[in-house]
Amino acid sequence: MKKFSEEKLKEVERLKARYPERQAPLLMILHMACDEFGYLDDEAYSYISELSGVPKSKVYSVATFYSMYNQKPYGRYHLQLCKNVSCMLAGADDIVKYICDKLNISPGETTPDNRFTLSLVECLGSCGKAPAMIINKEYYENLDIEKVDKILAGLK
Ligand code: FES
Structure with missing residues (x-):
């Protein structure tokens, strides 16, 4: 219990x-x-x-x-990428595709080793610094492919 x-x-x-x-x-x-x-x-x-x-x-x-409360088991790192207008206009689509290709998962899925789960979520309140993503409780803003690559490489 x-x-x-x-x-x-x-x-x-x-x-x-x-x-x-x-x-x-x-x-x-x-x-x-x-x-x-x-x-x-x-x-x-x-x-x-x-x-x-x-x-x-x-x-x-x-x-x-609220999307911040997990309703199911997630991987060790829960990537919540904003899918709202400001982030999409700033290139979030390319970042979603890059993360999906790199981790070999689709949004809503977890990698087989349980390290990463990718979720697409509503506005994270960082529209002025779009595209934005939260990993566990940490914010990452002004994302581009290079930055995402460094972030993922830094997650042990
Ligand atoms: S639209 Fe992405 S943080 Fe607001």
């Missing part, structure tokens, strides 16, 4: 005491759950609901609204 570490449980209690509105710390608790469990599934939604006092249906609807 999924359960937070003692340290995370203390943090949840601290957040609940700080925010009288039950739903207020939900986004933070969802982040903690992704860190702890790797991704969110039905069992995780039940656990978070019980822990936060927020109805499970609300936990699910919030978690699935």
Whole structure:
């Protein structure tokens, strides 16, 4: 059964005491759950609901609204490349093709060694520095093929 570490449980209690509105710390608790469990599934939604006092249906609807909460197991490095207008106009299509060819996967897939998962996501809020991508929690902006190549080579 999924359960937070003692340290995370203390943090949840601290957040609940700080925010009288039950739903207020939900986004933070969802982040903690992704860190702890790797991704969110039905069992995780039940656990978070019980822990936060927020109805499970609300936990699910919030978690699935945002692309930052993993809904399935991903590779060690989760590449989330923006597919919105500013990034596409700045060359994101070429970067998607390059990453797919280099890793031999399509968007939504994970490499057989479980190192990389590629997802295409909505705007990352870096339109002024497009094309943009997040790998795990780190932002990479003003991407071009050369930069992507260096980034991928640097991931151990
Ligand atoms: S359109 Fe890509 S970051 Fe906004």
